[in-house]
Amino acid sequence: MPASSISQRLGKKVRQLRLKRGSSLRDIAEEAGFSSRFLVEIERGRANPSLLKLNALAKSLDLELGELCALASPAPSRQPIALVGLRGAGKSTLGQKLAQSLDTVFVELDAIIQAKAGISIAEIFELEGPEGYRRRESIALDCWLQENQEGVLAVPGGIVNSAESWERLLEKCCTVWLKASPEEHWNRVAAQGDTRPMAGDPGAMGRLRSLLKERTPAYRRAEIHIDTRRRTPVSCLTELENSLRSTS
Incomplete structure (x- = not known):
């Protein structure tokens, strides 16, 4: 060259x-x-x-x-890319940057669910409970996958609790687990201005640790793992782009 x-x-x-x-x-x-x-x-x-x-x-x-x-350009995605992980993993931040890099669309599944329902996620849980939310999540996921052959999708961390939806993601998408420690999940959510999950609850961190431990076996099934601990979004993006090239 x-x-x-x-x-x-x-x-x-x-x-x-x-x-x-x-x-x-x-x-x-x-x-x-x-x-x-x-x-x-x-x-x-x-x-x-x-x-x-x-x-x-x-x-x-x-x-x-x-x-x-590493000068090679990221290969165009041949299938949608789904970012998974607990809240505060960096799905929105990294997803937007990745979509910009690949010149494709970025969307959050929760945003689709809210748009179709006409009410907030909190209201869905209040009115329909977790089962109602999971039904809406499954429908929204099916619709998005049918309409999009590529793109970057950020999915709720609890999607692994729905075996059918999780298996569909693993089959139809290149799945990426964004890993972080419980402390970093906690601090990132707080930095976004949302302290409700922790406010006045001394057991919140313990439950967060348990939740991450419980979901880790499912998250490990993702095709790509990116450890975001103590790293900048740019560094994580570079690693993710390299991983996508190697799996394409």
């Missing part, structure tokens, strides 16, 4: 990663220890940075050098 082509692909990847991270040219250049002008030249495919500078650039993007230099 010509050196110019490699430089152009590297530059395009650096720009995409920087924009996904929400960083300016100046921010990344300062973290990497070189000028904004040099970073512009890298992104335009006109520079030939040394390994030392590439390593510094990778660190400024929260990546390892090997992750930055």
